[in-house]
Amino acid sequence: MKTQVKALVVGGGAVGxxxxYHLARAGWSDVMLIERDELTSGSTWHAAGLLPYFNMSYATTWIHDYSIKFYKTLEEETGLNAGFYVVGNLRMAQSKARMDEYMLYAATAETVDVPFEWMTPAQIRDRFPLVRTEDLEGAIFHPTDGYINPADVTMAMAKGARQRxxxxxxKWQVDGYEWAGDHWKVTLTKMTERGGNLLPSEERVVIEAEHVVTATGNHVQKTAKLLGLRLPAIPVEHQYIVTEPDPALVEWRKSNDQHPVLRDADAKWYVREERGGWILGPYERNAPARFEYGVPDSFRADLFPLDLERIEEEYMSFIxxxxxxxxxxxxxxxxxxxVYTPDGNPLIGPAPGLRNMWLAEGFSFGITAAGGTGHYLAQMMVEGEAEIDMASVDPKRFGPWMTTEYAARKDEEAYEHVFILHHPDEERPACRPLKTAPCYDRVKARGAQFGCVNGWERPNxxxxxxxxxxxxxxxxxxxxGEWWQYAEAEARAIRETAGLIDATAFAKHILKGPGATAFLDWFTCNRLPxxxxxxxxxxxxxxxxTRTEYTIVRLAEDQYYLVSAGGWQAYDEDFLAxxxxxKASEFGPMVLEDVTAKHGVFALAGPRSRDILGTLIRDAxxxxxxxxxRFPWLxxxxxxxxxxxxxxxxxxYTGELGWELHHPMEMQNYLFDRLMEAGEPHGLKLVGARAQNWLRQEKSYRAFGTELGRDATPLESGLDRFVDLSKEFHGKAAMQAKGVRTRCVTLLIDGPADADPWGREAxxxxxxxxxxxxSGGYSVAFGKSIGxxxxxxxxxxxxxTLKVRMFKEMWDAEIVEDSPYDPSNATIRMDG
Incomplete structure (x- = not known):
C-alpha cells in the first residue's frame, strides 16, 4: 500500500x-481513494438513480448537466455499461403557480443550453396514456435525462480511474488528520468483518498526502469532528417503495420504449419504471434527521424501519x-x-481554515451531481479555479455559528421542500428567528417582513x-407578490424623501498592524484610500x-475597517485570513478581528437624509x-x-445622498428611536432589502453573488475604474491574460405587466x-423592469435592443448606459 500520494480521496461512493477519476483525468497521476467498507456501500447503494436536470441554481445546473453528458461516455471509455436509461423526465404541474415555477426554471436551463419541451395535458395523455391528466395544467419534459444504476456508474468510474x-x-477507515505544514498525515485503520459487523483491527498506516478530499457521505459528522469543523450536513430518512409489475405498464411496454421518470411536484413524489412495476419516492413532511452526531459503527449498508403511515398521502396521490x-x-x-444541507445544495470546495483540504459533502442528489462535482472540483484543485462560479456550493457559505440542532432542523426542512414551490422570494421558517439585531422588535412592530442572511433576520x-x-x-x-407594492413605495421614498435600511448583517472586519497597508495593497486591485x-x-x-468585494475605510495609517456582503462573512474571512x-513574512505582522456582531449599521439615504442627521449631530x-x-462623498x-x-x-448603495451609520450594537435601539423621531417631519420611511436591490440596479451597482463572482474578472464586470493597473496585485497577470470574454451591462425591460425578471433569464x-x-427587478425611476x-x-x-424570455414570451430589453439613474452622481454629491 502506498504511503505517499499527491491526493487522497476519502470515500468510495459515486462522488468520491x-x-x-477526474483528478487523474486532469493530470494528477498519483491519486489514491480509500473506502471504509465496499465501494457504493453508503447512500449510493440504495439511491434510486434519478438524474434530474431540474435545479434553480446556475452552478448546480452546470454540475448536473456535466454529469448527464459524462455518464453517457463511460461505456466507450471503460467497456462497462453504466446502466443509463435515457427515458426522459416528465415533471407535471397541477397549478398555474407550478407552471410559473417551471417557466422560471426553464430560464435558468436555457442559460446552460439544457433541452426541454413544454407539454399540455392533452399531449401528456396522448403520449403517456397511463397518466391521469384532467387535473393538470401541463408539464415540462426533459428528453435527455432519465435514470441510472448507481452501482454500475460508480464501478464504471472506478474502472476509468484505475485505468488512469x-x-x-x-476496508480502511480514517481515524485522524494532521497538517504537517506542507502536507497531510492521515491515519488509517484496517477494518475487518466480524460477525457481520465491520470493526477496526490493530493494523494502522499513515498516508502522507499533499491534498485530501473528503467525500464521506453519511459519515460527514465524524469527518467534521476529525477536522475540527462544523459542517451543517446531516442525513435525513428517505423512503421509497417498489411495486409488483403493473399489467397496464407491461402491456404498454410491448409497443413503447420505457416510460419516462414521472414527477408530480404538487403531490411531492417521483416515480419510475422498474421491471414492469414502479418505484415511488415521496418527499413527505416530518422525515427525521439521523446520525446528527455520527454514524454508529454497526451501521453499514443498512436501512431504517419503515414508516409507511408517513407517506400514505403521497402513496394515495400516486394511485x-x-x-x-x-x-x-x-x-x-x-x-x-x-444527506442534506440547510439550502439543499452540496458542500464543494476548500474547507474553512484548512490548507489543501477539500470537501465534497452534503449531497442530497449525489448520483446526479457526482460527475460534475468531480469535474469542477478537479478544476479548482489542479488549475486553481473552476470555469463556473462555485460560490453557491462553497462550504464556507455557512458560518461556524451553526449548531448541530440548527443543521438537523434546517436539513429536515430542506428535505420537505424538495417539491414545495421554489419561489424566488421564499423565506423558509425553520429555526427562526435566531440571530437578531437589537432593533428587531422595533422594526417588526412597524411591519417588517424578514429574510434570513447568514442567520441574521433582515427586513425584506x-x-x-x-x-x-x-x-x-x-x-x-x-x-x-403581495410585497411588491410596499417595496415600490419604499424605493420611491428613497428617491423622493428619505429611507432607513437596517444593514446590520454586513460582514465587518478590522485589519491592523505594521504589515496591513502593504498586504492590503497587494491583496486588492484598487488603490488604498x-x-x-x-x-x-x-x-x-x-x-x-472576482473573489470578494470590500468597502475599505482607512481608520489610521495601518488600520482598516473592511465591510463586505453579509451572506459571505465566513467565506470572505477565510480567504483574507x-x-x-x-504573506506575513513578506509584509510584516498584522491582526484580523471580526467585528460583525459588535457594530450595527443603519443606511440612511434620500434627498432629506442630511436634514435628518442635521437635527441629531452634535458638533461645534x-x-x-x-x-x-467637511464631510465629502466617499x-x-x-x-x-x-x-x-x-x-x-x-x-x-441606493445611489442617493446618504450615509452608512456604523454604531455600537448596544446603542442601536437608542439610535433607531432618535432617527425615527428626527425623520418623521421629513417623510422618513423604513426600507427593506428588496427595494434596495432595485435601487442599486438603477445605479448599475454590481452585487457579489450575482454580477460578481469567480467566473468573471473585474474588467469583464465593467469595474475598470476600481482597478489600478499601475500597481501589482494578486491575480493581476491572470486577469489581464483572460482579456474580456463577456461584459456586464444594465438593461431596461418592457416586460409583462404583472412580473419583473428575477435575474435568471437568458x-x-x-x-x-x-x-x-x-439580477432583475423594477425601476421606480423609469417605470419599467430593470436587470x-x-x-x-x-x-x-x-x-x-435584445430579447429576454419571461414566462415563455420574448420581451424587449434595451442596454442602457451604466448608472442610468443620475449618471453624473449629482444626487450623491448634493451639498447642503
Missing amino acids: VSVA GVTIER HRIPSSEEVGLKDDFNGPI YYGPVDAPEDFDHEARSFRR KVGRINLTYALTEAGT KAMVD DPATALSNK SARQIELMMCPVNAIRVA LYEDGVKVGRLT MGYVRPDLAVTGK
Whole structure:
C-alpha cells in the first residue's frame, strides 16, 4: 500500500470515485481513494438513480448537466455499461403557480443550453396514456435525462480511474488528520468483518498526502469532528417503495420504449419504471434527521424501519395519478439515509481554515451531481479555479455559528421542500428567528417582513401593521407578490424623501498592524484610500476573477475597517485570513478581528437624509458638519448623534445622498428611536432589502453573488475604474491574460405587466442566446423592469435592443448606459 500520494480521496461512493477519476483525468497521476467498507456501500447503494436536470441554481445546473453528458461516455471509455436509461423526465404541474415555477426554471436551463419541451395535458395523455391528466395544467419534459444504476456508474468510474492510475483501497477507515505544514498525515485503520459487523483491527498506516478530499457521505459528522469543523450536513430518512409489475405498464411496454421518470411536484413524489412495476419516492413532511452526531459503527449498508403511515398521502396521490397502480402489490421498500444541507445544495470546495483540504459533502442528489462535482472540483484543485462560479456550493457559505440542532432542523426542512414551490422570494421558517439585531422588535412592530442572511433576520420589506383580512404576508409568487407594492413605495421614498435600511448583517472586519497597508495593497486591485477616506475594491482569485468585494475605510495609517456582503462573512474571512498568513513574512505582522456582531449599521439615504442627521449631530458647527466641504462623498468620520458615537461613512448603495451609520450594537435601539423621531417631519420611511436591490440596479451597482463572482474578472464586470493597473496585485497577470470574454451591462425591460425578471433569464439576439441576466427587478425611476447581466462584448453597446424570455414570451430589453439613474452622481454629491 502506498504511503505517499499527491491526493487522497476519502470515500468510495459515486462522488468520491468521480473526484478520483477526474483528478487523474486532469493530470494528477498519483491519486489514491480509500473506502471504509465496499465501494457504493453508503447512500449510493440504495439511491434510486434519478438524474434530474431540474435545479434553480446556475452552478448546480452546470454540475448536473456535466454529469448527464459524462455518464453517457463511460461505456466507450471503460467497456462497462453504466446502466443509463435515457427515458426522459416528465415533471407535471397541477397549478398555474407550478407552471410559473417551471417557466422560471426553464430560464435558468436555457442559460446552460439544457433541452426541454413544454407539454399540455392533452399531449401528456396522448403520449403517456397511463397518466391521469384532467387535473393538470401541463408539464415540462426533459428528453435527455432519465435514470441510472448507481452501482454500475460508480464501478464504471472506478474502472476509468484505475485505468488512469488511481489506486483504490477498501476496508480502511480514517481515524485522524494532521497538517504537517506542507502536507497531510492521515491515519488509517484496517477494518475487518466480524460477525457481520465491520470493526477496526490493530493494523494502522499513515498516508502522507499533499491534498485530501473528503467525500464521506453519511459519515460527514465524524469527518467534521476529525477536522475540527462544523459542517451543517446531516442525513435525513428517505423512503421509497417498489411495486409488483403493473399489467397496464407491461402491456404498454410491448409497443413503447420505457416510460419516462414521472414527477408530480404538487403531490411531492417521483416515480419510475422498474421491471414492469414502479418505484415511488415521496418527499413527505416530518422525515427525521439521523446520525446528527455520527454514524454508529454497526451501521453499514443498512436501512431504517419503515414508516409507511408517513407517506400514505403521497402513496394515495400516486394511485390517483397512475390509476392502473391501484391493484398492484408492494414488492420491496427502502428507508435509508440521504444527506442534506440547510439550502439543499452540496458542500464543494476548500474547507474553512484548512490548507489543501477539500470537501465534497452534503449531497442530497449525489448520483446526479457526482460527475460534475468531480469535474469542477478537479478544476479548482489542479488549475486553481473552476470555469463556473462555485460560490453557491462553497462550504464556507455557512458560518461556524451553526449548531448541530440548527443543521438537523434546517436539513429536515430542506428535505420537505424538495417539491414545495421554489419561489424566488421564499423565506423558509425553520429555526427562526435566531440571530437578531437589537432593533428587531422595533422594526417588526412597524411591519417588517424578514429574510434570513447568514442567520441574521433582515427586513425584506415593510407591510401593513394592521393588514386587511385578505392580505397574506406569507404569500409568495413567481410574479409580483403581495410585497411588491410596499417595496415600490419604499424605493420611491428613497428617491423622493428619505429611507432607513437596517444593514446590520454586513460582514465587518478590522485589519491592523505594521504589515496591513502593504498586504492590503497587494491583496486588492484598487488603490488604498487615505486616512479618513473610503474606497470600493476587489480581491481576486488566482485565476484573476472576482473573489470578494470590500468597502475599505482607512481608520489610521495601518488600520482598516473592511465591510463586505453579509451572506459571505465566513467565506470572505477565510480567504483574507489565509492570504495574511501566506504573506506575513513578506509584509510584516498584522491582526484580523471580526467585528460583525459588535457594530450595527443603519443606511440612511434620500434627498432629506442630511436634514435628518442635521437635527441629531452634535458638533461645534452643526450647520456645516455634514457639508461637502467637511464631510465629502466617499469619506468617513467619527461623529456623535446625540448620545451615540457613530462611524459615519458617506456612501449609499441606493445611489442617493446618504450615509452608512456604523454604531455600537448596544446603542442601536437608542439610535433607531432618535432617527425615527428626527425623520418623521421629513417623510422618513423604513426600507427593506428588496427595494434596495432595485435601487442599486438603477445605479448599475454590481452585487457579489450575482454580477460578481469567480467566473468573471473585474474588467469583464465593467469595474475598470476600481482597478489600478499601475500597481501589482494578486491575480493581476491572470486577469489581464483572460482579456474580456463577456461584459456586464444594465438593461431596461418592457416586460409583462404583472412580473419583473428575477435575474435568471437568458438574453437573445435574433433568436440566438447571447447572454444571461444575473439580477432583475423594477425601476421606480423609469417605470419599467430593470436587470443586469452579461452579454458578448460586441453587444455591450448602449441602445442595443435584445430579447429576454419571461414566462415563455420574448420581451424587449434595451442596454442602457451604466448608472442610468443620475449618471453624473449629482444626487450623491448634493451639498447642503
